[in-house]
Amino acid sequence: MVAATDDRAWLTALCDVEAALARACARVGVVEPETAARITTAADGLSRSDPAELGRAAAADGNPVIPLVAALRAAVAEDAAAVHFGATSQDVLDTASMLIAYRALAGIVADLSACGESCARLARGHRDTAMAGRTLLQQAVPTTFGALAAVWGAALDRAGARLAEMRGELPVQLGGAAGTLAGLPRDVVAAFAAEVGLAEPGGVWHTDRTVVAELAGALGVAAVAIGKVATDVVVLAQTEIGEVRERAPGGSSIMAHKQNPIAAVTARAGAAQAPGLVATLLSGEHELQRAAGAWHAEWPALIGLLRAVGGGASRLDTCLAGLQVDTSAMTRNLAGLDGDAGHAGDLVDRYLDGRSP
Amino acid sequence: MVAATDDRAWLTALCDVEAALARACARVGVVEPETAARITTAADGLSRSDPAELGRAAAADGNPVIPLVAALRAAVAEDAAAVHFGATSQDVLDTASMLIAYRALAGIVADLSACGESCARLARGHRDTAMAGRTLLQQAVPTTFGALAAVWGAALDRAGARLAEMRGELPVQLGGAAGTLAGLPRDVVAAFAAEVGLAEPGGVWHTDRTVVAELAGALGVAAVAIGKVATDVVVLAQTEIGEVRERAPGGSSIMAHKQNPIAAVTARAGAAQAPGLVATLLSGEHELQRAAGAWHAEWPALIGLLRAVGGGASRLDTCLAGLQVDTSAMTRNLAGLDGDAGHAGDLVDRYLDGRSP
């Protein structure tokens, strides 16, 4: 997940977007195809340069697109005028952000899907494995481990499905200096979307950040699902409960006997970072045609959120794929608890039925 | 909005839910219809009692359902066993929360829709009204007020549509003591949903809070849309810009000449409270079959969020419905700015086309 969002990934995405813009301009006839090809080649070369250098140059202007465009223009010499044609920095940076998100979400959605599969497997395998139900962390009445796994799976499936849906809707940005498409042919937006491989937006969203807010919200929902499951694993793995354990528990720098449910612990830590970052992404006031600060504040928060949720999903997949269930501990802990598990089996069946195509 | 979420509204919702549960039990044959009718009558009476009294009684047990059920049982005497049949406190409180949200969202969705209508009217009426485009709050190149209103409207429409969609999906909760429907007939959930007027959930979501998280996220997106528009009105209404003003500006306790865009200012204040409350609603870790704290922390945050976004939507409707546009100020401020408004008119048309059925 770090690799999908690090400085190298950003530089690559920015270069990809400038190249796609040139090709889109060629599609609609305002740039020569050969020029677009040369810009694509130059952008490809630039994407392998040192991101740290661009970072330093970016500070003075407040965004990396200004020095990137200068470098790209220098690299293509007489084709310079065709570079960044009609676009403003925000067009390129917003599109690159969506591209970063699109690429990172591939991994997150896959990890959530794998987590969902693990839950389905656990629910099926433990449909009738009785265990103590615990409310407010006090033993209450019986349930089954399958019913718990079904709750986990439902949450993860829901979160993953929404992220998959949003991934397919992530739009390019193209509006020009003040969002009017001044100096650009009207149909370049569709061509740009096709070249980048993202959706065509309904309009220019330079300062309509509901797009970013919805993505943030969906990632926050995923964090809720991840945190729920990871917390339950940590609770059930407690020494005194011992109903689950991880296949490859973590050690300690001082205690040889420790068997920490470290994948769940770190998944939980990933999820815990999400709410604050979502709040940041919901907080900005994007004034008029381009925000005077709120836009710049989005980048680290979005990267941080993708990393936190992505890291959490990946760690949870590790946790669930190897989760070991101690049914004898469940039986032992259940002793003395009156009642039965009600319709737990039906709830598992319904969950499993809802998953199948 | 306060009335839709205050203590009276909560008491009413809780009583409505207990009554609906009794009728649902009657539908599936575990309670006599006459008993359900008597419980409904008693709950109706109880809903008119003093909410403060229930609040005090709630403190000892950590939730208001325990004393409410006691009061309801006392009121129906020999029908006591049929009250709260098979349910746990969280079933009733979660369902009441969703009912509160359902009722509050009616107003919020309507206000956002009215705001959207105002934006469409402004976009249509000012399709070609040139004004200075401003990026980073510096004059950049021309745009039109219609294009800005279209951005506003697109954000508000998107946020409102999502909330309307979510409103229709808000589920009842019914799982019993540990979420297994123990002691309840399996088909009572559908009957309960029909009686309450909410959706039937896919499963028991006592500790799968992705439902609440999605609602929180959608309210957060609405806050982003509201805050964006309100901020722009505040900025454009500045003395030195003077391009818009409110029909009924606010006064000052000390300066007679002040004409504050107070509806926009207070809409902005409503929106500003949302991100932190969304973060709270995304933060809880709901352990196993019922959370030991995270669930209790949801109530004030959800109320606060509905009030903040609802208040913001209502104030923004006031602001936009009476927004006065000073086109001569726009022309004056635009003087000396080179360039044209590009495809601003097309963007307005596309926005308006996208709204019509």
Add this chain to the structure above:
Amino acid sequence: MVAATDDRAWLTALCDVEAALARACARVGVVEPETAARITTAADGLSRSDPAELGRAAAADGNPVIPLVAALRAAVAEDAAAVHFGATSQDVLDTASMLIAYRALAGIVADLSACGESCARLARGHRDTAMAGRTLLQQAVPTTFGALAAVWGAALDRAGARLAEMRGELPVQLGGAAGTLAGLPRDVVAAFAAEVGLAEPGGVWHTDRTVVAELAGALGVAAVAIGKVATDVVVLAQTEIGEVRERAPGGSSIMAHKQNPIAAVTARAGAAQAPGLVATLLSGEHELQRAAGAWHAEWPALIGLLRAVGGGASRLDTCLAGLQVDTSAMTRNLAGLDGDAGHAGDLVDRYLDGRSP
């Protein structure tokens, strides 16, 4: 805590502040003493009127001071000019906010102090009570319950001391229309502070909200301390651990045998609401001489934060005052764990020594 922050408390604080301002003006000679006395009497009467009425009137102007001043002026007729002398709405509302905080903090500081006393008692009484130390919720090596109580107490003492310190520094606000004290004698601020019973500020802080931010931060620290202790009680009270229990556990609406550590659970819920509200209070951008929204957003967040932390402190006091320690469970759970409790006793002694005067 609700009573210290509800609508009645706000109305009272606002009236107290207007009265104090009149008397301060009398002290420095710009208002007749008899006039100030009549305004004080009228304000006192007004403080017993219906807060809901003022709330409705406040909506139109965006703050309650404008209608309050109108009502007070009407009540004193010929003395009207002396009411709200030289002040702006924000002077009165900010001072009332600080007064509300000052009054609410009295209870919070007292509750935290009582919690600290309970911890000291537990640490002293269980200086050498061995129990399993648990890291990542896995048994690690032995510790003592006294050492844990000392950690609890240190956190609570630190948080309480900082709040007590801040309470003594909460300032009045007085700057007039644009924060220049125009129309006011320079020495009225000190007189106003003396009359209100709050500190004299170094300057006018209409838009320097570091004052509010520091208070928010200190309340956030208190929430961290409260949440830590409450979480530990919930964990140690689990059925499978059973090392502590509350004196008056909470029941269930469906399970007669449940013994929920409900004071700890609700304390935890109080603490859980703090981070988001602190974020709101740190988020506002207060433009130039008075904020266009960020100021209005502070009120509900500050009330919410005082209630959350105050409620949490009060519930934790209940929890700790009656906490029952099951040393035999501690011994039983410890069986099989190698090692000793190191310098746990010394750490307890050091903590207790640090508390005594």
Add this chain to the structure above:
Amino acid sequence: MVAATDDRAWLTALCDVEAALARACARVGVVEPETAARITTAADGLSRSDPAELGRAAAADGNPVIPLVAALRAAVAEDAAAVHFGATSQDVLDTASMLIAYRALAGIVADLSACGESCARLARGHRDTAMAGRTLLQQAVPTTFGALAAVWGAALDRAGARLAEMRGELPVQLGGAAGTLAGLPRDVVAAFAAEVGLAEPGGVWHTDRTVVAELAGALGVAAVAIGKVATDVVVLAQTEIGEVRERAPGGSSIMAHKQNPIAAVTARAGAAQAPGLVATLLSGEHELQRAAGAWHAEWPALIGLLRAVGGGASRLDTCLAGLQVDTSAMTRNLAGLDGDAGHAGDLVDRYLDGRSP
């Protein structure tokens, strides 16, 4: 600021801490001085290795100290037993975090101090420069630019003083496996603090995170101060107001004439990231003797917060050091506004007097 908090800085701090621990153990006689010297040399060498490698190794165990200790032990061969003597991972990582904060705060405090000096210079130089006071962004009554600069300076001074104070109190962490100092001489903590150059804590704070929460709160207050000033610069630099401008404004990738107040804009963006990160740092529930996730969630939030506030302070210093004040624009905008600037000059004098020793 990035350099003070990047992977290299972390590796260096971790190595510094392990070396300091060895020397502290030598001070109290449990490790040979020559051994401590060899460990120090080896740690110094290790600090120049590739941080990315350690990062990969860290993932499996959930923290980087475990592989670091292994590498250090391998490097010193027969002295291996003296490495990480009696310590747990959290001892080293918490101490390294505080060391990172200590080092990063040096720059932040210096930048805030420089900002404060700029404000004092502006306040002194413009003590009597009249300008329009603006409330809710509407012209209200006159004030002076000096009075505004005094408000800025007071906020920055207050925030900087608190951070400087906290910097001197940042403690080492040393408690061993379960926080009882088992296997360690009691007096090693003081020696460790002396070797690291941080404060000696009152106790073991593995799960008393009020230390971290206070630091987070103080950084949040700094963000409030930074955001306030940056916002005012952005507002006053608007084309239509034009009362200030930056010495080296930022350009645009598309509009040659743009003169963006980019230092203020990016300072504002830095400040805007703080509230969400503070919320994360206040959110964790650190169970019993070591948290199962909340501790791991602190690291990225603390790094992010130091970077956001540090970046904001640095950019604001650039902004203020070169801020150009257009007094003729102030005069022009003031035209037609009745009233005088009251005691604005006195307020400036009082602010300046309060700064001098």
